[in-house]
Amino acid sequence: xxxxxxxxxxxxxxxxxxxxxxxxxxxxxxxxxxxxxxxxxxxxxxxxxxxxxxxxxxxxxxxxxxxxxxxxxxxxxxxxxxxxxxxxxxxxxxxxxxxxxxxxxxxxxxxxxxxxxxxxxxxxxxxxxxxxxxxxxxxxxxxxxxxxxxxxxxxxxxxxxxxxxxxxxxxxxxxxxxxxxxxxxxxxxxxxxxxxxxxxxxxxxxxxxxxxxxxxxxxxxxxxxxxxxxxxxxxxxxxxxxxxxxxxxxxxxxxxxxxxxxxxxxxxxxxxxxxxxxxxxxxxxxxxxxxxxxxxxxxxxxxxxxxxxxxxxxxxxxxxxxxxxxxxxxxxxxxxxxxxxxxxxxxxxxxxxxxxxxxxxxxxxxxxxxxxxxxxxxxxxxxxxxxxxxxxxxxxxxxxxxxxxxxxxxxxxxxxxxxxxxxxxxxxxxxxxxxxxxxxxxxxxxxxxxxxxxxxxxxxxxxxxxxxxxxxxxxxxxxxxxxxxxxxxxxxxxxxxxxxxxxxxxxxxxxxxxxxxxxxxxxxxxxxxxxxxxxxxxxxxxxxxxxxxxxxxxxxxxxxxxxxxxxxxxxxxxxxxxxxxxxxxxxxxxxxxxxxxxxxxxxxxxxxxxxxxxxxxxxxxxxxxxxxxxxxxxxxxxxxxxxxxxxxxxxxxxxxxxxxxxxxxxxxxxxxxxxxxxxxxxxxxxxxxxxxxxxxxxxxxxxxxxxxxxxxxxxxxxxxxxxxxxxxxxxxxxxx
Numbered sequence: 001x002x003x004x005x006x007x008x009x010x011x012x013x014x015x016x017x018x019x020x021x022x023x024x025x026x027x028x029x030x031x032x033x034x035x036x037x038x039x040x041x042x043x044x045x046x047x048x049x050x051x052x053x054x055x056x057x058x059x060x061x062x063x064x065x066x067x068x069x070x071x072x073x074x075x076x077x078x079x080x081x082x083x084x085x086x087x088x089x090x091x092x093x094x095x096x097x098x099x100x101x102x103x104x105x106x107x108x109x110x111x112x113x114x115x116x117x118x119x120x121x122x123x124x125x126x127x128x129x130x131x132x133x134x135x136x137x138x139x140x141x142x143x144x145x146x147x148x149x150x151x152x153x154x155x156x157x158x159x160x161x162x163x164x165x166x167x168x169x170x171x172x173x174x175x176x177x178x179x180x181x182x183x184x185x186x187x188x189x190x191x192x193x194x195x196x197x198x199x200x201x202x203x204x205x206x207x208x209x210x211x212x213x214x215x216x217x218x219x220x221x222x223x224x225x226x227x228x229x230x231x232x233x234x235x236x237x238x239x240x241x242x243x244x245x246x247x248x249x250x251x252x253x254x255x256x257x258x259x260x261x262x263x264x265x266x267x268x269x270x271x272x273x274x275x276x277x278x279x280x281x282x283x284x285x286x287x288x289x290x291x292x293x294x295x296x297x298x299x300x301x302x303x304x305x306x307x308x309x310x311x312x313x314x315x316x317x318x319x320x321x322x323x324x325x326x327x328x329x330x331x332x333x334x335x336x337x338x339x340x341x342x343x344x345x346x347x348x349x350x351x352x353x354x355x356x357x358x359x360x361x362x363x364x365x366x367x368x369x370x371x372x373x374x375x376x377x378x379x380x381x382x383x384x385x386x387x388x389x390x391x392x393x394x395x396x397x398x399x400x401x402x403x404x405x406x407x408x409x410x411x412x413x414x415x416x417x418x419x420x421x422x423x424x425x426x427x428x429x430x431x432x433x434x435x436x437x438x439x440x441x442x443x444x445x446x447x448x449x450x451x452x453x454x455x456x457x458x459x460x461x462x463x464x465x466x467x468x469x470x471x472x473x474x475x476x477x478x479x480x481x482x483x484x485x486x487x488x489x490x491x492x493x494x495x496x497x498x499x500x501x502x503x504x505x506x507x508x509x510x511x512x513x514x515x516x517x518x519x520x521x522x523x524x525x526x527x528x529x530x531x532x533x534x535x536x537x538x539x540x541x542x543x544x545x546x547x548x549x550x551x552x553x554x555x556x557x558x559x560x561x562x563x564x565x566x567x568x569x570x571x572x573x574x575x576x577x578x579x580x581x582x583x584x585x586x587x588x589x590x591x592x593x594x595x596x597x598x599x600x601x602x603x604x605x606x607x608x609x610x611x612x613x614x615x616x617x618x619x620x621x622x623x624x625x626x627x628x629x630x631x632x633x634x635x636x637x638x639x640x641x642x643x644x645x646x647x648x649x650x651x652x653x654x655x656x657x658x659x660x661x662x663x664x665x666x667x668x669x670x671x672x673x674x675x676x677x678x679x680x681x682x683x684x685x686x687x688x689x690x691x692x693x694x695x696x697x698x699x700x701x702x703x704x705x706x707x708x709x710x711x712x713x714x715x716x717x718x719x720x721x722x723x724x725x726x727x728x729x730x731x732x733x734x735x736x
Contacts, residue, residue, distance in 0.1 A: 005311065009303035012355035019356050023243075024691035030250025038256045061507045062448075062514050067104075068195040069171060070444055071159035071178055072433045074188040078106075078150075078157055079136040083185045085125045090181035099174055104160040109144050118492040121145065142153050144491055147481045148518075151440035158441060162417060166195050168203075192433035192444055194555075197420055200430040206263050212693065215684040217242075218267040220275055223677050228282065233366050237282045240354040241274030244346030251341050254304055256601040258334045265685065265696055266338050268629060274315060276637055276674040277310040278354050278438075282366070283670045285358045289367035299359040307351055308646040312588050314347035316581045316640065317633030323573035323580070324629060329566045335626060336573075343633070386664040389713060390657050400714035404604045407611035414610060416567035417502035417523040417619035418560070425689040434521060442480025443520035447531070447554045450514045454547040462513060463489065465545060469515045472537040478530045479517040503596065524560025525619060531557050539678045543736065563622060570625035574632060580604070581636055585643070594643060597718045601710035602635050608706040609699055623692045627699035635707035636679065637711060638671050642711050646719060660716055668712055675708045 011019045073085060088107060094100045110118030121138060123131040136154065139145045149158050159178075163170055171191065179189045220241070223233045248270045284306050288298035321343060322334025357363055389396050424431045437444050449469050453462050466486040473482035485494060485506045494502060506513050519527070531554060538550045578599070586595025606628050610620070645667040649659040682704070685697035 005304060005307045007299055008307055008351065009300045012303050012352065012359060013300040016356055016359055019352060023349075023352050023356070026352075027243075027247065029254055030247040030345070033250035033252070033254030034246075036250075037254060039254060057374050059386060061510050061512055062504055067160040067162045068166065068193050069161040069163050069174070070193040070196075070433075070437065071161055071175070072190045072192055072437055073157040073159065073182065074155060074436070075157075075186055075191075076155060077136075078154065078187075079139075080131045081125050081127065081132065083182075083187055084122055086181045086185045086187065088125075089160075090178045093177050093181070094161075094174060097173075097177070099164060099170060099177075101162040101164055103162070104149070104501075106139065106145060106149055106157065108498070108501065109142065109149065110496065111138050111142060112492060116574040118496045142491060143487050144483070147441065148483065153440075156440035159435070161193075168199050171196060171199065176537060190429050190433035190436075192430045192437060194420075194444070196430040197424055197434065201424050201690070204425045204428065212264050212685055212688055213267045213271075215687050216271060216681045219680045219684045220271060220677060223680055227279075227673055228286075228674075230366065230368050232362050232364075233282055233286065236285075236354055236357045236363055236366065237275070237278050239357055240278045240281075240350035240352075241271045241346065243353050244274040244349030245342075245346040246272040248342035251345055252338050255341070257341075258330065259339050263335075263338070264688075265693060266335075266342060268338060268685060270342040270346050272678050273343060273634065273637075274350050275677055275681070276634070277306075277313065277347065277350045277679065279674050280306050280310065280641060281350070281354045282358070283673070285355075285363065286367045287666075295359050295363060299355045302358065303351070303355050303647065306641075307355075307645070309641045310347060310351055312584065312640045312644075313633075313637035314343055316584055316636045318343045319580050319584065320574075320577040320629050320633035320636070323577035323624070324570070326573050326576065327566060327569040329562070329569070330627070332566055332570065332622075336629075339630070340429055349528065365679075383650045386661050386716060387657065389716050390660050390720045393717045396713065396717035397721050400600060400604065400710075400717060404600055404607060404714075407607035410601070410611035410614045411607045413614055414618055414620040415525045416564045416621075416625075417525040418563040418567075418621045419523045420521045421691070422523075422621055422623075422695070423690070423692045426691065427689065438520040442518040444592060445519055445521070445556050447473070447479060447517050447519055447556070448514050448550065449517075449534075450551040450553060452510075452512050452549040452551075455511070457511075457547070459508075465541070466513055467546060468541050469538070469550070472534060472541065473515060473517040475537065476517075476530045476534050478519050478522060478524045478527060479534070480519060484515040485513055519556065522556070523619065524564055527556060527560060543732065566622055567620055567625050570622070570629065574606075574625075574629055577629065577632060581632070585636075585640065588640075589643060589647060593722060594647075597715070598636075598639050598643065598720060600718060601707075601715040602632065602708040604714060605635050605703045605706035606632060608709075609703040610704070621692075621695055623695040624699045627696045628703065631700055631703035631707070634704055635710070637714060638674070638707055638711045641668050642715060643669065656720060660720065664712065664716070671708060671711060675704055677706045 011022070061214075073087070078084065084107075087105065089102045089106070089393075091107075094103065107120060107122050109121045111121045113119035121142065122135055127135075139150055140152075140154070146152060149160075150156070161174060163174060175189065175191045182189050221234070221238060224237050228234050228237060245267055249267060252266075281302050284302040285298050288301050289295070293301065316339045321336050321339035323337075324332050327336070343485065356364060384505055420434070421431060426432075434444050449472075451462070451465065451469060453465070463486050466484040470484055470486060472484040473479045481507070485502075488497060488505065494506065504514075505516070531552065535552060538552070542548060542550055581602070582595045582599055585598050586592050589595070609631075610628070613620070613624075642663065646659065646663045649662045649666075652657075652659070681702045682697050682700040685693050685700075688694060
């Protein structure tokens with residue numbers, strides 16, 4: 001590595017023209033990406049379902065149950081001629097425009113007639129007020145309507161829509177047609193369902209992509225202004241990360257990387273990570289120039305001493321992101337690939353652009369105002385605290401180890417969990433309509449129990465069995481309104497049911513039937529115990545009916561298990577990255593001891609954030625797990641800079657306390673600055689309306705802040721206890 005850094009230092013210090021030519025050459029591929037050239041068209045990264053609750057024999061034999069699009073209607077009273085007429089007109093127009101396969105609503109539900117034949121539940125448009133009053137009473141007594149398509153209070157109605165296309169334009173057209181017909185009659189229309197929720201998530205991410213970036217960049221510029229004061233120092237510090245971010249995004253466009261839920265955070269990460277290296281370089285340049293060195297000498301010194309540490313930090317950060325590739329989830333892989341590409345490009349830009357600008361006319365007076373650096377002045381004062389840490393190194397080290405162990409134990413109690421509401425804007429129509437549907441009707445998602453009966457089984461026996469399965473579903477608190485052919489036949493004989501309705505629940509040609517129950521948006525930690533309990537109840541039924549087979553189909557359960565699997569994979573990748581990073585540090589510093597000592601200060605910030613969650617949210621979601629991987633790389637960056645400077649100061653001579661004090665003053669200044677910038681930059685993501693982004697930002701901010709404590713308190717204590725003395729150094733009270 002040293003020969004690479006030596007060549008780089010020679011390039012930026014003595015051959016600036018060639019250095020700018022290298023920058024120009026490296027800019028060509030990203031420019032092609034920004035120009036619109038793609039090696040492959042970018043798609044949307046998706047989730048691979050877990051098959052346990054998907055691949056149930058016969059699950060695809062039934063139609064229309066659990067439609068992906070729901071129209072939620074709200075009014076004080078639906079049973080009025082103008083309102084029902086408007087709904088009928090909307091449904092007819094949707095069918096006339098060939099936008100839907102079918103719409104299931106109250107008008108499709110039969111009710112017993114005077115002679116036993118089914119008649120429509122809703123009367124004609126010209127019916128008398130008394131007829132509408134009877135229809136309202138009949139709907140309240142109909143088990144196919146009450147709690148299924150109409151809330152118990154009669155103020156919320158559900159239209160289950162089976163669209164022919166799930167494109168955003170088609171869904172918008174469906175909603176517009178419904179609203180045009182219904183809102184004039186006093187009916188509020190909102191669209192929800194799994195597909196509209198996903199569309200709302202993508203739309204919110206697109207809208208906030210630029211907003212989140214600009215907020216983060218503004219925070220960086222403002223902080224640079226407050227920290228460096230001089231415009232030239234600010235321009236140099238910001239230019240490298242800016243070029244690196246543009247390079248990274250250009251490469252991602254060129255490669256055609258798929259989009260993911262966390263994609264809007266990538267540019268912020270690139271800018272923040274690049275700015276940390278840029279701050280270290282600018283701080284070193286200013287210090288060397290203030291010490292009287294020429295621009296060329298200061299540039300060579302910065303590239304030599306800081307460049308090696310920056311190379312190691314970029315390598316370890318890229319390893320942390322690259323470890324995400326072991327996940328089977330395409331979303332996580334896309335995030336890991338994009339982050340790894342971005343880190344490498346950001347490093348290349350910062351390590352070239354910042355020294356080159358520092359060695360130009362722009363950097364001639366870069367050191368002016370250094371004496372007014374508030375952070376540097378306070379670091380000199382705080383260096384007395386380093387004396388206290390070193391003189392009590394054993395107690396501080398033991399305390400740090402015990403605290404880390406305790407927080408690790410708390411971290412292991414976290415349960416992987418996630419849910420739809422954790423990823424969508426809380427103020428969106430799809431989310432608010434989902435909440436209303438949960439409150440009024442039990443939820444927008446469905447669990448199905450597929451029942452297969454043996455040959456020659458009597459229908460009456462099958463119906464009795466379906467009644468038992470309905471009872472098993474009803475016994476679970478989270479499942480609402482279980483429905484099967486047994487319920488339908490309480491209203492009207494199956495022979496009089498329309499074919500499409502009958503085929504939702506009854507397929508005698510396949511010897512299969514199903515029971516359907518609705519549930520809300522529950523996390524896997526709450527939903528899984530109920531589903532397992534239902535399976536146990538079904539197992540008891542199967543024991544009494546050994547010739548029948550039962551299967552539970554639950555997209556929510558499949559999605560929850562997928563999330564659990566992904567989070568476990570993220571934790572495995574985090575562990576793998578930690579091991580690889582330990583090896584890299586040990587090899588780079590040629591010291592197994594230093595590699596081992598670096599583990600604790602890098603583990604501490606992760607478990608500090610995760611362990612504290614036990615007291616307010618004892619779950620671990622995907623966004624937080626990804627954030628831990630990001631923060632591991634950032635925490636290792638600070639550790640490497642501290643170790644590199646400490647080794648340099650130890651080699652310069654003097655006792656351990658003096659070397660530690662000089663390291664603290666030299667590197668601590670940059671570490672505090674970068675921590676302030678990173679916390680402010682990631683903190684700007686709290687402006688996002690997406691819970692996923694805010695969760696990511698919360699974990700990032702707390703972990704980065706804790707990393708500063710680990711690197712400026714725990715790491716010095718560990719080094720003071722177990723660091724070897726250079727040859728010829730006398731033993732002193734301080735070193736003892």
